[in-house]
Amino acid sequence: MDLRQLEIFVCVAERLNFTESAKYLYLTQSAVSLQIADLEKQLGVKLFARNTHSVQLTAAGRVFLQEAKFIIAAMEEALMKTRHTASGFEGTLKVGFLESHTKHFLPKLVKDFRHSYPRIKILLAQLNWGDLNMALEHGDVDIGLTMSVSLQNTPRVVWQPLYQDVECFVMSDDHPLANQSHLDFADLTREPFIVLNRQVAPCPYDFTFQLCANRGFTPKVVERPYLTEILLTLVECGEGIAILPYFTTKPYASPSLRFFKLEGEDACVEMVASWKRTNRNRSIPLFLNKAKKAVQFFQSTMELPDVPECKKTKDGDPV
Incomplete structure (x- = not known):
């Protein structure tokens, strides 16, 4: 099992389509199928349930998807840390966040980042929704931790989802x-x-x-x-x-x-890490990798319960 196999598996698991995954990976469909078959053989479990009409993850496949993503992220971070350490990397990263929406993962994220990158100074700024958008666009913060709904009219800002919300x-x-x-x-x-x-x-x-x-x-x-x-x-x-x-x-x-x-x-909305498209701060990808790891435990331990739903008729009108 190698990192490339894990990347192929994640690609197929996210798309649930071997043909689309092969195109994305610039591989033949048979090559993708062989890699998945070899991975299943090594693990001794079926990762996908396949028939002529659909591809679905098995229960084992869903578990392995989370672990594979963690391994890939850890490897990417290890490579970046090694390279930056060798070059004596240091700098400053300014992070803006909403008043209460990040308290369940931000403390762990900041402590882990400072431990891993003691030569990068991280500055925190609590901002309201509108001020955070302005700070991102003006370059007053490098990273903004916010909800995706607040960024629909900010074309110069890009973001990476941290977790799905409802x-x-x-x-x-x-x-x-x-x-x-x-x-x-x-x-x-x-x-x-x-x-x-x-x-x-x-x-x-x-x-x-x-x-x-x-x-x-x-x-x-x-x-x-x-x-x-x-x-x-x-x-x-x-x-x-x-x-x-x-x-x-x-x-x-x-x-x-x-x-x-x-x-x-x-x-359906997302908690995201956002940054200005033209921002070249080399600390941003390091922070993004740490953010993914910080929310992983949160994602795995707090699933949406069977809460009551709001009902409407089939044509979308209120009951």
């Missing part, structure tokens, strides 16, 4: 709807909503309204706090309900808050 309706556990097996959108049209102030979070503000519009109603906004933690406090007090990403919010949310998962592709 938007949820959030309410206090004593709310009249909190014990429902599912929520009807018709019920939500009468509920007061709490959203982050558009002055500090223009993209999330607009995104909330778009999610509601896609489900056939306009939220009745009663509060517009400037901080997510204040927003959660207001929800817990029963002032209204909110729409927030589950994985990003749940680690620091009160246990007395109830989450209802939104269905639909438009409710």
